[in-house]
Amino acid sequence: AQSVAQPEDQVNVAEGNPLTVKCTYSVSGNPYLFWYVQYPNRGLQFLLKYITGDNLVKGSYGFEAEFNKSQTSFHLKKPSALVSDSALYFCAVRDIDTGFQKLVFGTGTRLLVSP
Amino acid sequence: DADVTQTPRNRITKTGKRIMLECSQTKGHDRMYWYRQDPGLGLRLIYYSFDVKDINKGEISDGYSVSRQAQAKFSLSLESAIPNQTALYFCATSDPGQLNEKLFFGSGTQLSVL
Numbered sequence A: 001a002q003s004v005a006q007p008e009d010q011v012n013v014a015e016g017n018p019l020t021v022k023c024t025y026s027v028s029g030n031p032y033l034f035w036y037v038q039y040p041n042r043g044l045q046f047l048l049k050y051i052t053g054d055n056l057v058k059g060s061y062g063f064e065a066e067f068n069k070s071q072t073s074f075h076l077k078k079p080s081a082l083v084s085d086s087a088l089y090f091c092a093v094r095d096i097d098t099g100f101q102k103l104v105f106g107t108g109t110r111l112l113v114s115p
Numbered sequence B: 001d002a003d004v005t006q007t008p009r010n011r012i013t014k015t016g017k018r019i020m021l022e023c024s025q026t027k028g029h030d031r032m033y034w035y036r037q038d039p040g041l042g043l044r045l046i047y048y049s050f051d052v053k054d055i056n057k058g059e060i061s062d063g064y065s066v067s068r069q070a071q072a073k074f075s076l077s078l079e080s081a082i083p084n085q086t087a088l089y090f091c092a093t094s095d096p097g098q099l100n101e102k103l104f105f106g107s108g109t110q111l112s113v114l
Helices: none
Strands: A001-004 A010-014 A019-021 A024-025 A034-036 A044-050 A057-058 A065-070 A072-080 A087-094 A103-105 A109-114 B004-007 B009-013 B017-024 B031-038 B043-052 B052-059 B064-070 B072-080 B087-094 B109-113
Touching: A001 A087, A001 A103, A001 B064, A010 A019, A019 A109, A024 A072, A034 A065, A034 A072, A044 A057, A044 A065, A072 A087, A103 B043, B004 B087, B009 B017, B017 B031, B017 B052, B017 B109, B031 B064, B043 B064, B043 B072, B052 B064, B072 B087
Parallel strands: A010 A109, B009 B109
Antiparallel strands: A001 A024, A019 A072, A034 A044, A034 A087, A057 A065, A065 A072, A087 A103, A087 A109, B004 B017, B017 B072, B031 B043, B031 B087, B043 B052, B064 B072, B087 B109
């Protein structure tokens, strides 16, 4: 079965510094990878996706993610963090083993950006 | 107005009670989902529906049932609530036919079973 792992429960970064939220995946075949963000008291919002093509994917709010096939990783990045980026971030992979290609989510990483 | 609306936002109930969580959407999507979120476990799929006549179990459907009353409405029921069903519940929708289809989530229902 397809799966993703988010090895860090929490990431702390100072405002203005670059941030990275890590995700590794395990899939059979081509990976379809996603990042979602959850702000306090809100549902998850789509940030970006990787299907095929360029390894650097750009998304909403200045975020980008780097797909690395050899390391089976799909890390989320931002050059300069904002306090408003503080949220819960989920990596997800589309499970193509079943007839229904559902999304399988990681356990989430809480990002705290300090002023 | 939100595209995916969940009611209630918060609910406290007692063990053994029947509870219904409701979800409605204005996005015109055929696919609807119910997830639960638990700290440290991420989101897990409870049920999903591809259209009004198509209901499918997800990975943790035991103790839950659903009803798809219309394309826009998908409700989740706990027939006899138990404390380990305390969680944050999300409804979501998606537009079918694309491998890169993305989910649109409601704001969630925080359920506490005492």
